[in-house]
Amino acid sequence: MTFETNPEKMASVNGHTKMEPLQEKATQRYVFATAAGAVLAAALVLDVLYLRPGAPSTGQSWLTVGLMLWGVYTQTSLRDTHRYYSDMARNGCRPIPSFPHDPLGVRFLLDAARHIKAHTLLARWSGLLSSLGHTFRHRTFPNPGYTIATDEPDNVRAVLGTGFDDWDIPRLRIRAFLPVLGRHSIFTTNGDAWRRARASLRPAFVRDQVADLHCLDRHVARLVARIPRDGSAFDLQAMLSMLTTDTISDFMFGRSTDILGSAPEDGLRFGRCFDVSMQKIADRARLGWLTMLLRDRELDECTAFMNAYVEKYIVEVRSEQGETEGEDDGKRYMFLNELLRTGEPDEVIRDHLMSIFTAGRDTTTSVLTYLFFELSRRPDVVAAIQREVRDLDLGDMEQLPTWEQLRNMKYLNWAIKEALRLNPPVATNAREAVRDTVLPIGGGPDGKSPVFVTKGTIIRYLPWAMHRRHDIYGDDADEFRPERWEVLRPTYEYVPFNAGPRICVGQQFALTQIAFVTFRLLQAFQTIERKDDRPPIQKFGINTSMLYGCWVSMTPA
Numbered sequence: 001m002t003f004e005t006n007p008e009k010m011a012s013v014n015g016h017t018k019m020e021p022l023q024e025k026a027t028q029r030y031v032f033a034t035a036a037g038a039v040l041a042a043a044l045v046l047d048v049l050y051l052r053p054g055a056p057s058t059g060q061s062w063l064t065v066g067l068m069l070w071g072v073y074t075q076t077s078l079r080d081t082h083r084y085y086s087d088m089a090r091n092g093c094r095p096i097p098s099f100p101h102d103p104l105g106v107r108f109l110l111d112a113a114r115h116i117k118a119h120t121l122l123a124r125w126s127g128l129l130s131s132l133g134h135t136f137r138h139r140t141f142p143n144p145g146y147t148i149a150t151d152e153p154d155n156v157r158a159v160l161g162t163g164f165d166d167w168d169i170p171r172l173r174i175r176a177f178l179p180v181l182g183r184h185s186i187f188t189t190n191g192d193a194w195r196r197a198r199a200s201l202r203p204a205f206v207r208d209q210v211a212d213l214h215c216l217d218r219h220v221a222r223l224v225a226r227i228p229r230d231g232s233a234f235d236l237q238a239m240l241s242m243l244t245t246d247t248i249s250d251f252m253f254g255r256s257t258d259i260l261g262s263a264p265e266d267g268l269r270f271g272r273c274f275d276v277s278m279q280k281i282a283d284r285a286r287l288g289w290l291t292m293l294l295r296d297r298e299l300d301e302c303t304a305f306m307n308a309y310v311e312k313y314i315v316e317v318r319s320e321q322g323e324t325e326g327e328d329d330g331k332r333y334m335f336l337n338e339l340l341r342t343g344e345p346d347e348v349i350r351d352h353l354m355s356i357f358t359a360g361r362d363t364t365t366s367v368l369t370y371l372f373f374e375l376s377r378r379p380d381v382v383a384a385i386q387r388e389v390r391d392l393d394l395g396d397m398e399q400l401p402t403w404e405q406l407r408n409m410k411y412l413n414w415a416i417k418e419a420l421r422l423n424p425p426v427a428t429n430a431r432e433a434v435r436d437t438v439l440p441i442g443g444g445p446d447g448k449s450p451v452f453v454t455k456g457t458i459i460r461y462l463p464w465a466m467h468r469r470h471d472i473y474g475d476d477a478d479e480f481r482p483e484r485w486e487v488l489r490p491t492y493e494y495v496p497f498n499a500g501p502r503i504c505v506g507q508q509f510a511l512t513q514i515a516f517v518t519f520r521l522l523q524a525f526q527t528i529e530r531k532d533d534r535p536p537i538q539k540f541g542i543n544t545s546m547l548y549g550c551w552v553s554m555t556p557a
């Protein structure tokens, strides 16, 4: 994003608009404080030199120090506010709404804490965006600076696409993720280090084998075998979580954690440690600087175990690669094999593997769970997908659909898009301004003017809220209606996988997996019925999940 420097344009902006009331107030306060400071300083000098000459008393000294500190503080903060409004006007920007009566961000923090406890944070933030304005700012105690919250597609485009270079992954988030993902991870790096990480990972995702349906099928068969066939209720979310742990470990190491199968102890422990770590880094990211000061022994232990688990596979696969050097491998595809070809040291490979696990497991579980939650109360959608399954005429469960056949199942793919719209697993995301910059929309009384953003400001964009905007998706935006995708062609209004240069690398892998699992389950089972009277609450951690799980019963086909 470019910063406005054209003096003519600036003059015309200033010439045509009266000074904003807030800008006027900030300038008046700054001028008044500067004048008051100068008068007080002169009075002090006069007092010491002429009225009461000699060594100053202890009281006088303390008063002088106190006045100086107060002067520096007020002068600096008023100067910053004055500059902010001046820069804003110079760039043709206008003020945005603020979370009210909260100069230090304490109210915002308490409000968020209350809604985290009640599992209503996403709805609360969505409500604030409707009532305060689609772009507003707030402080969050004790973090320094401002956060801008937005669900404006144009702002999302500016941050992720057109103004990409102005925005980094926030330092606070990096600090929260470091203990688990390491310093080489694609999620803890910006700039050249991120580019290197992405370049190492990308080739492993463009191979055909990403859609290794045979591998997936083995795990889905185990899932199908574990589902009760007598109509008793079970938590599908828990089972899907086991499935994605097994599939992604198989994809990465060529060896599965096999939690749905023989469930070896170290695989189970890896799964448990991973759950604990995700919850803890979500809390660390949310609570900010305070948690960084506290050591967390459980997190340390889990990280040490997971690192050792992953490193064991790196050593094994590296030595296998050495043994088969020069042979044309007819071996099954393995992500780790591809990574080792980059020649990066083991520590870097380990960080990449942990990142892929983090990126791929809970996101995929989240979408599948939400999709099946909707299916459990929408027999019409189940029937429509089953018609498509039958139309392929594959006969029994022995035959696999091809990747192209899955892609061409129109209704199935609409249902997946709709699940991603109402339940984007990365429900909110953030970036930090690396320089002063401008957002295209959100300022002024009508929220249509550009917004000035100072370096260090955090922007939190909310796909969850944006995907539910009635002015974008219509009055039925909160309803699960796959048919809407017949005509919808959104761009930055729909970003479940992010967009721009940092778009999700595993998008195809995830979509194939979700489509295939749904295909197989709806082939193997005739009906899905919801078996839970509790409200379906979306819990918000690093990724969304369902607070009480997804209790259903299924009838075999």
Ligand code: HEM
Binding pocket: 186, 187, 198, 201, 355, 356, 359, 360, 361, 363, 364, 367, 424, 425, 426, 429, 430, 495, 496, 497, 498, 501, 502, 503, 504, 505, 506, 507, 509, 510, 511
């Ligand atoms: C439905 C499932 C998924 C969703 C909704 C999803 C969503 C996202 C989102 C929103 C981001 C951007 C994060 C950010 O920049 O702050 C992202 C990045 C990423 N995702 Fe996914 N993801 C999914 C599945 C996967 C899978 C299965 C993998 C790998 C096997 C994966 C690998 C990655 C990687 C490596 C990045 C980092 C890209 C970068 O920073 O350059 N994702 N994903």
